[in-house]
Amino acid sequence: MQFIDLAAQYQHLKEKIDKRIQTVLDHGKYIMGPEVSELEDKLAEYVGVKHAVTCANGTDALTLCMMALDIKEGDAVFCPTFTFFATAEAVAFAKATPVFVDSDEQTFNICPVDLEKRIKNVIAEGKLKPKAIIAVDLFGLPANYPELERIAKKYDLKIIEDAAQGFGGSINAKKTGSFGDIATTSFFPAKPLGCYGDGGAVFTNNDGYAELLRSFRVHGKGNDKYDNIRIGMNSRLDTIQAAILLEKLAEFPQELISRNKAATNYEKELSTHFKTPQVPEGYVSSWAQYTLVDENRDAAMAEYKEQGIPTVVYYATCMHQQTAFKYLGYCEGDFPVAEKLAKQVFSLPMHPYLII
Numbered sequence: 001m002q003f004i005d006l007a008a009q010y011q012h013l014k015e016k017i018d019k020r021i022q023t024v025l026d027h028g029k030y031i032m033g034p035e036v037s038e039l040e041d042k043l044a045e046y047v048g049v050k051h052a053v054t055c056a057n058g059t060d061a062l063t064l065c066m067m068a069l070d071i072k073e074g075d076a077v078f079c080p081t082f083t084f085f086a087t088a089e090a091v092a093f094a095k096a097t098p099v100f101v102d103s104d105e106q107t108f109n110i111c112p113v114d115l116e117k118r119i120k121n122v123i124a125e126g127k128l129k130p131k132a133i134i135a136v137d138l139f140g141l142p143a144n145y146p147e148l149e150r151i152a153k154k155y156d157l158k159i160i161e162d163a164a165q166g167f168g169g170s171i172n173a174k175k176t177g178s179f180g181d182i183a184t185t186s187f188f189p190a191k192p193l194g195c196y197g198d199g200g201a202v203f204t205n206n207d208g209y210a211e212l213l214r215s216f217r218v219h220g221k222g223n224d225k226y227d228n229i230r231i232g233m234n235s236r237l238d239t240i241q242a243a244i245l246l247e248k249l250a251e252f253p254q255e256l257i258s259r260n261k262a263a264t265n266y267e268k269e270l271s272t273h274f275k276t277p278q279v280p281e282g283y284v285s286s287w288a289q290y291t292l293v294d295e296n297r298d299a300a301m302a303e304y305k306e307q308g309i310p311t312v313v314y315y316a317t318c319m320h321q322q323t324a325f326k327y328l329g330y331c332e333g334d335f336p337v338a339e340k341l342a343k344q345v346f347s348l349p350m351h352p353y354l355i356i
């Protein structure tokens with residue numbers, strides 16, 4: 001049994017994907033070919049935003065947001081401590097300071113109550129300028145945007161939605177990627193919408209941000225790539241990956257239904273034995289992971305292993321516990337909920353071709 005069965009998906013879509021790849025090989029426009037803009041149009045339409053700007057990966061997508069929002073040294077950016085490293089890495093890479101926030105025990109997402117406490121602390125200290133919040137749609141479940149938007153407005157902060165795991169999710173039919181001022185996703189193969197290599201995208205309704213993103217991703221280009229009006233990066237989505245994603249995006253709504261069916265079946269089977277993930281009213285998860293909480297995690301994982309069922313721990317180490325972030329000076333006990341989750345969570349196989 002596979003944890004994520006990419007081969008089953010490829011078998012299902014093989015003819016269409018092969019044909020799309022062949023088209024790229026025939027026209028030869030490997031960089032920024034026609035499939036890239038076709039995909040950007042379709043992504044924007046699916047998410048329900050004005051602009052989708054693709055790039056090389058989900059980490060670059062976050063870095064491009066830092067650049068578009070002019071986040072820099074001396075700025076505080078609030079983000080969950082229980083997330084994948086890239087969320088906080090992008091902040092530090094922009095020379096700003098990540099300020100970690102504890103998690104909500106039920107949703108695993110950033111806790112709005114703790115967030116407001118940490119914002120007030122930063123203001124009271126007076127050393128950093130509170131600038132933005134990065135909310136992560138962890139394991140596919142959208143963060144609590146109604147509450148985050150209220151807090152952002154109160155303290156004049158931007159919201160960046162890290163939807164690397166959340167693509168396809170929604171709150172009251174409003175899709176992930178459309179929350180906050182700007183949003184990112186990743187097309188890493190194991191994400192809900194993945195390609196066959198690295199890829200990413202940024203979403204926004206803001207014309208000014210979109211223009212900056214399109215410039216930053218090609219060496220800060222002006223009229224063309226040999227007219228350079230700002231310092232940028234080289235971060236484009238390959239045409240071949242865009243071609244693959246076009247076919248995968250067409251199938252994606254169907255896959256989302258299958259993921260939710262699998263989650264419902266898991267809930268039926270497992271809710272008497274484990275603390276199972278709960279989806280708040282009006283929310284839809286894209287189920288990037290199906291994550292259980294168990295005090296005896298090691299024993300539970302060993303039992304599954306014996307039955308030939310692979311399990312993985314996302315994440316055993318919070319950001320404030322990472323060696324790379326030691327310089328921020330956090331201590332054990334600073335984030336009690338996140339630290340407990342890091343010790344007790346583990347994830348079961350989850351993909352649209354799972355038969356359970």
Ligand SMILES: *Cc1c(COP(=O)(O)O)cnc(C)c1O
Nearest residue numbers: 057058059084086087164186188
């Ligand atoms: C995967 C992931 C990223 C980074 O995406 P890459 O495409 O691997 O660079 C960022 N944030 C979160 C929450 C992720 O899960």
